[in-house]
Every structure is written in structure tokens, then in C-alpha cells.
Amino acid sequence: MSTILSVRDLTLRFHTFDGVVHALNGISFDVQAGETLAIVGESGSGKSVTMMSLLHLLPMPPARIARGEALFYTNGTPTDLLKMSRADMHRVRGAQIGYIFQDALSALNPVMTVGRQIGESLVMHLGMDAETARKRAIDLLDDVGIPGARARYRNYPHQFSGGMRQRAMIAIAIACNPRMVIADEPTTALDVTVQAQIVELAKRIQRERGMTVVWITHDLGVVAGIADRVLVMYAGCPVEIAPVDDLYDHPQHPYTRGLLSALPRLDDRSRRDLASIQGAPPDMMASPRHCQFAWRCPYVFDRCWKAVPPYYPAGKGHATQCFYDLENGRPRTDA
Amino acid sequence: MPDPATPCGADNRKEILVRVKGLKKHFPILRGLIWQRQVGAVKAVDDVSFDIRRGETLGVVGESGCGKSTTGRAILQLQRPSAGKIFLGDQELTALGEPELRKLRPRMQMIFQDSYDSLNPRQSVGQIIAEPMVIHGDQNRTLSRQHMRNRVAELLDLVGLNPNHISRFSHEFSGGQRQRINIARALSLNPEFIVCDEPISALDVSIQAQVVNLFKDLQRRLGLTYLFIAHDLSMVQHISDRVAVMYLGRIMELADRDELFDAPLHPYTQCLMSAVPIPDPKKERNRRRITLTGEVPSPAHPPRGCVFHTRCPLAEDICSDKTPAYREILPDHFAACHFADDKGGSRIQEP
Numbered sequence: 001m002s003t004i005l006s007v008r009d010l011t012l013r014f015h016t017f018d019g020v021v022h023a024l025n026g027i028s029f030d031v032q033a034g035e036t037l038a039i040v041g042e043s044g045s046g047k048s049v050t051m052m053s054l055l056h057l058l059p060m061p062p063a064r065i066a067r068g069e070a071l072f073y074t075n076g077t078p079t080d081l082l083k084m085s086r087a088d089m090h091r092v093r094g095a096q097i098g099y100i101f102q103d104a105l106s107a108l109n110p111v112m113t114v115g116r117q118i119g120e121s122l123v124m125h126l127g128m129d130a131e132t133a134r135k136r137a138i139d140l141l142d143d144v145g146i147p148g149a150r151a152r153y154r155n156y157p158h159q160f161s162g163g164m165r166q167r168a169m170i171a172i173a174i175a176c177n178p179r180m181v182i183a184d185e186p187t188t189a190l191d192v193t194v195q196a197q198i199v200e201l202a203k204r205i206q207r208e209r210g211m212t213v214v215w216i217t218h219d220l221g222v223v224a225g226i227a228d229r230v231l232v233m234y235a236g237c238p239v240e241i242a243p244v245d246d247l248y249d250h251p252q253h254p255y256t257r258g259l260l261s262a263l264p265r266l267d268d269r270s271r272r273d274l275a276s277i278q279g280a281p282p283d284m285m286a287s288p289r290h291c292q293f294a295w296r297c298p299y300v301f302d303r304c305w306k307a308v309p310p311y312y313p314a315g316k317g318h319a320t321q322c323f324y325d326l327e328n329g330r331p332r333t334d335a
Numbered sequence: 336m337p338d339p340a341t342p343c344g345a346d347n348r349k350e351i352l353v354r355v356k357g358l359k360k361h362f363p364i365l366r367g368l369i370w371q372r373q374v375g376a377v378k379a380v381d382d383v384s385f386d387i388r389r390g391e392t393l394g395v396v397g398e399s400g401c402g403k404s405t406t407g408r409a410i411l412q413l414q415r416p417s418a419g420k421i422f423l424g425d426q427e428l429t430a431l432g433e434p435e436l437r438k439l440r441p442r443m444q445m446i447f448q449d450s451y452d453s454l455n456p457r458q459s460v461g462q463i464i465a466e467p468m469v470i471h472g473d474q475n476r477t478l479s480r481q482h483m484r485n486r487v488a489e490l491l492d493l494v495g496l497n498p499n500h501i502s503r504f505s506h507e508f509s510g511g512q513r514q515r516i517n518i519a520r521a522l523s524l525n526p527e528f529i530v531c532d533e534p535i536s537a538l539d540v541s542i543q544a545q546v547v548n549l550f551k552d553l554q555r556r557l558g559l560t561y562l563f564i565a566h567d568l569s570m571v572q573h574i575s576d577r578v579a580v581m582y583l584g585r586i587m588e589l590a591d592r593d594e595l596f597d598a599p600l601h602p603y604t605q606c607l608m609s610a611v612p613i614p615d616p617k618k619e620r621n622r623r624r625i626t627l628t629g630e631v632p633s634p635a636h637p638p639r640g641c642v643f644h645t646r647c648p649l650a651e652d653i654c655s656d657k658t659p660a661y662r663e664i665l666p667d668h669f670a671a672c673h674f675a676d677d678k679g680g681s682r683i684q685e686p
């Protein structure tokens with residue numbers, strides 16, 4: 001497998017009136033071509049900001065990238081997305097990397113028909129003529145499961161239901177056959193039966209087109225169904241990354257372990273109390289000087305308050321930012 | 336003393352605290368600016384009947400807009416029903432005027448999804464929690480300031496907050512803590528019955544567990560009865576003794592939790608369960624889903640016959656023609672489907 005995206009030490013802050021928000025604190029991960037990487041974490045952990053910063057979708061200021069790089073590979077040649085010019089980024093967005101937003105209604109242009117919004121990017125990125133683009137757009141609407149695509153082509157976003165809007169967003173994101181698609185909570189606002197439809201659709205499209213997908217969500221149930229690998233974020237830190245089975249079977253970070261046992265499951269009829277994580281996430285106004293989970297961690301010991309833990313390998317393709325060796329039940333012994 | 340090992344409310348199972356009979360709530364659709372005329376109605380709740388037993392948690396699930404919140408509000412008479420009767424104990428709430436209802440209000444409370452966002456920022460935690468006691472205090476006994484302070488401290492302790500934080504303001508608390516403040520407020524008048532309307536939906540997973548455990552713990556300690564509304568099936572399954580499944584203003588199925596989830600009768604319940612992801616990659620990989628097509632129709636124009644027939648994998652001619660009766664198919668197991676019987680007549684074959 002080849003690497004398509006390699007993010008290193010991405011550190012980003014928001015400079016606001018109330019102070020500096022340390023939104024991302026040294027995020028590193030790779031995305032392999034053709035895989036689905038899920039990014040999970042609670043509200044405010046930095047999932048959206050991570051992917052939006054790569055595509056220059058954040059307002060700067062207040063956002064400022066303090067350091068880091070994000071290498072996007074084309075035929076083995078890396079380009080740093082963070083250093084790209086406006087014009088170059090414009091070409092990458094849509095053509096190379098598609099973006100599906102959580103809130104389709106505000107991401108779509110309300111005064112342009114859905115069909116034209118798809119057609120426009122075909123004309124712009126692929127240089128299609130208007131008529132070819134129109135036909136292609138109708139095919140795409142059909143492909144994402146919008147009934148009566150020919151008539152729907154002329155509809156405005158508000159004439160679509162929530163699920164159909166999300167389908168239209170997917171059609172726009174995949175229109176130019178990008179190599180990578182970023183889906184930011186594409187199902188969170190939907191009902192569970194519609195969520196299941198969209199997840200199935202996304203899986204089918206990825207299979208057919210061999211696309212790379214980064215899927216942002218806070219739903220560990222959805223992750224279990226779609227991901228090959230998972231990145232867990234907590235308070236702007238990448239606390240664990242692992243192949244999906246390994247993460248659920250052997251979580252190596254106390255936060256991940258806590259999250260998994262805090263979830264009720266439809267297939268579990270016991271009436272045990274849910275294991276809960278005490279306390280709440282920290283505010284991110286201070287630069288981290290130690291593990292950000294230390295306040296809530298049941299395994300905390302003195303070392304956790306002295307430094308931010310580095311990534312420790314914890315199995316094949318599995319790494320965790322924790323000084324405690326959960327598997328063996330003792331602090332790590334390295335220096 | 337209730338035995339802590341038995342599920343919440345398993346003792347005195349049969350005493351009915353709340354009875355809902357033929358509840359309807361229709362909202363008129365008006366047209367015209369000055370001379371408004373009614374051109375239709377949103378049938379938010381349409382002929383719903385069920386009982387809630389003392390000490391139990393009755394869960395209500397269903398997709399957005401199916402009428403869960405409207406049901407909760409109508410039971411508490413926060414919105415007067417269009418038709419039907421509601422009883423609390425032997426009192427018929429629907430027959431009472433505002434002054435008599437006011438006397439009963441302390442016995443029933445509601446906790447909303449977003450109510451922790453709407454806590455008054457200029458009030459201290461103590462003032463927020465004491466407010467219902469101030470409003471209703473005169474009719475029971477005149478509460479002294481000292482008495483009230485003690486009671487607030489007791490409530491803070493009960494919901495797991497530090498009683499010393501009584502003078503702090505709500506913005507100084509996290510989302511989960513603010514929901515605790517809300518719960519303390521709802522408990523301040525010693526209610527028997529609480530409608531919990533998506534009380535944890537807006538909270539993060541790690542915080543949801545804390546608050547759900549608190550609900551369960553309070554129920555054990557105070558013998559509370561809950562109507563627990565949520566769209567998260569896994570959570571409802573976890574907390575409920577019995578569960579009602581709603582679709583387009585109607586109850587499709589109601590049964591004991593284990594029976595509902597292990598042997599669902601209604602096709603909609605089966606589809607809903609099949610759509611819920613399970614946080615286990617191996618299970619998810621081997622799962623065969625019954626995928627529903629389309630989305631929920633508008634409650635202003637519900638389908639004729641069975642409201643679910645437009646999406647139902649089992650639908651036949653009769654379903655678009657006749658509304659199926661909501662009936663007891665197995666003991667204590669109700670469903671509204673023409674094909675439901677005790678021989679698996681409404682089972683969807685897995686794809």
C-alpha cells in the first residue's frame with residue numbers, strides 16, 4: 001500500500017479575544033491509498049479543524065498554523081498542502097480531494113440548483129462543456145440514489161430532504177473522481193434508518209471507485225462498520241491510532257478504553273451500569289505541558305504530569321500516546 | 336426496601352401511575368395573513384394509548400418528528416391534547432382546569448434536551464434549583480430561607496455536584512454538570528413522575544454515561560417513574576423496562592424491553608434495530624441489514640392505511656387500505672400490524 005497523505009506534527013491555534021485556543025497539538029498520522037481512516041473524538045477534540053486546515057478551509061486569522069506539514073502524494077511526489085498557494089489549492093480541492101460537510105444545507109449554495117452545483121465543478125476542474133457536464137451531473141445524482149434524477153437536477157437544495165441533500169453533497173464531492181474524500185460527520189444530523197442508507201452508499205462508491213476516505217465521526221458504532229483504521233483524538237491530541245479490530249479488541253489508551261465501555265450496545269441486555277469517565281475534557285486555553293487526559297485518567301501516575309507522552313508502538317500499526325502500558329498493567333519502563 | 340439486584344421497578348410492577356387513552360394532538364395548518372383559515376392539520380400524535388407503571392422506565396423511540404416530544408408535553412398538560420384522556424393515579428388531568436393542575440404540577444416534571452443551554456446565566460445555581468420551590472412553596476408550606484438552602488445543598492449532593500458551589504453561575508459548569516443542575520431542579524419538589532425528553536442527546540459519549548447512571552441511581556433511591564424519550568435505540572434499550580416505538584404520530588409496537596429487542600413483531604421495529612450500528616467491527620462486518628428505502632413522510636400528509644406501508648418490506652394491498660388496529664398480540668406485547676401474530680407472521684426474512 002502506498003501513502004497518499006502524511007501529516008506530521010500539525011499544530012494549530014486560534015488567536016481569539018479571550019485568548020489562544022490550542023486546537024491541535026502535534027497531530028501526526030498517515031493515510032494509505034484506498035483505505036478508510038476514521039477520526040473519532042468528542043466535540044471540540046479537533047477532528048474538523050484537522051482536516052479543514054489541510055484544505056485551507058479555516059479563517060486565518062484567527063486560525064494560525066504554528067508548525068507541521070501535510071504531504072499529499074501524487075505519483076510518489078509529495079506536495080505540502082499547508083504551503084500551497086491559493087490557486088494551487090483551488091485546483092486540489094474538488095479535483096483531487098473532495099469534502100463532504102456535516103451540515104449539507106449550509107454547505108450547499110441555496111440560490112443555485114443542485115444540478116448546476118455539480119456541473120460547475122465538472123466544467124471548472126475537468127474542462128467539460130456545459131452539455132456533457134449536465135448529463136454527467138444527472139448520472140451522478142442517479143448514482144447516489146436520488147430518484148428521478150433528471151427532474152431533481154433542477155431542484156434547489158431546500159427542495160431536498162435531509163438525506164437527499166447529503167446524497168447531493170456526496171455527488172458533488174465525488175464528481176471529479178477525486179483520489180481522496182473527506183467526510184465530516186456526514187450522517188450525524190440524519191435519522192438512523194437514513195444514516196444506514198448513506199453509510200451503505202458511501203461504502204459502495206468507495207468500493208467501485210477505489211477511493212481513499214477520511215471519515216470524521218463521534219459515533220463508535222459507525223466507525224466499526226466503515227473503518228480500516230482509526231485515529232482517536234482527545235483535546236487536540238492524537239491519543240491512539242490502530243487498525244479497527246485491534247482498537248476495539250485491545251484499546252491501548254485509557255481514554256479509548258473508557259469510551260468503549262461507556263457505550264450502551266443494542267446487543268447487550270445486561271443492566272450493568274455503564275462505565276463512565278469522570279470529569280470533563282479540559283478547556284484548551286493553555287499549551288499542553290503533560291498528558292491532556294491525566295485529570296480524568298484512572299491510571300494516572302506522577303510521570304503523566306511531567307510531559308506530553310510520545311507515540312509508543314503497541315502492536316502492528318498500533319500506537320498510543322500513553323505512559324502506562326495497559327496491556328501489561330504497569331507503567332512503561334523506557335527512558 | 337427495593338432489592339437493588341432486581342431491575343429498577345421490578346417490584347410492584349402492576350400499579351399504574353400514568354394512563355394515556357386515545358391521545359391525539361393535531362396542529363392546525365393555517366393559511367392567510369389576516370383571515371386565517373385552516374387548510375389541514377399536522378397529526379403530531381394520532382390515537383396513542385399506553386400505561387406507565389409506578390417505578391418503571393418506559394422508553395419512547397422513533398425518528399425525528401414522529402411525535403415523541405409532543406406526547407411527553409401532552410401527558411404533562413404543557414400542551415393540551417386535541418383528544419384523549421390522561422390520568423395521573425386516579426386523577427384525570429385532561430378534566431382539570433389550570434388552578435387544579437397547578438396543585439398537581441409538583442408531582443410531575445419534565446427535563447428537556449436543551450434545557451441546560453437555557454439556564455438563566457444571571458441566576459446562581461442555588462436560585463435556579465430553588466425556583467420551583469419558590470413558585471410552588473406557598474401551597475405546601477412556607478419554606479424558610481435556611482430550609483431552602485439546606486434542601487438545595489441536599490439536591491446538589493444527590494446529583495453529584497459539590498454543595499459548596501451553590502453560589503456559582505451556570506456558565507461555570509460543563510454541559511454534563513449543567514444537565515445535573517437541571518435534574519436537581521426537576522427533583523426539588525419531590526416528583527413521582529418525570530418526562531425525560533432526550534436528556535443526554537446533546538452530551539458527549541463519556542458524559543452521557545455519567546448522566547444515565549445518575550438517572551438510574553436516582554430511580555433506585557427515590558422510586559421515580561420515567562418516560563424516557565430518545566432517538567438513540569441503544570441507550571433506550573439500556574435504560575428502559577419497557578419500550579414504545581413510534582412512527583408518524585402512532586405507536587407501532589410496545590413491549591417489555593427484552594422481548595421487544597429479542598423478538599420484535601412490527602416490521603418497523605425490525606428495520607430500526609437493523610439500522611443501528613453496533614460498536615464491534617467483527618459483528619458489523621457480518622451483519623445483514625434490512626435497509627429501508629426513502630424517508631419518513633410528512634405528518635401533514637400521512638399515508639393512508641398503515642402509516643408505515645410506503646417503506647415497509649412486507650406491505651401488501653391491505654396495508655394501503657386499512658389502518659391496522661393497535662392490539663395485544665402476545666401478553667403485554669402490543670403492535671399495530673396486519674400481519675403480526677404469535678407465529679412470526681410479521682417477521683422480515685433477512686436479506
Ligand SMILES: Nc1ncnc2c1ncn2[C@@H]1O[C@H](COP(=O)(O)OP(=O)(O)OP(=O)(O)O)[C@@H](O)[C@H]1O
Pocket residue numbers: 014016021023041042043044045046047048049050062218284
Ligand atoms: N473559528 C474558531 N475560533 C476559535 N476557536 C475555534 C474556531 N473553530 C474551532 N475552534 C476550536 O477548536 C477546537 C476544535 O474544534 P473542531 O471543530 O475541530 O472540533 P470537532 O472535534 O470537529 O468537534 P465536533 O464534534 O463538535 O464537530 C474547539 O475547541 C473549538 O472551540
Ligand SMILES: Nc1ncnc2c1ncn2[C@@H]1O[C@H](COP(=O)(O)OP(=O)(O)OP(=O)(O)O)[C@@H](O)[C@H]1O
Pocket residue numbers: 362377378379397398399400401402403404405406566634
Ligand atoms: N407547535 C407546533 N405547531 C405545529 N407543528 C408542530 C408543533 N410542534 C410539533 N409539531 C410537529 O409535530 C410533529 C411531531 O413533533 P415532535 O417534536 O413531537 O417530534 P419528535 O418525535 O419529538 O422529534 P425529534 O426527535 O426531532 O425531537 C413534527 O412534524 C413537528 O413538526
Ligand SMILES: [Mg+2]
Pocket residue numbers: 047048049184
Ligand atoms: Mg466537527
Ligand SMILES: [Mg+2]
Pocket residue numbers: 403404405532
Ligand atoms: Mg423531540
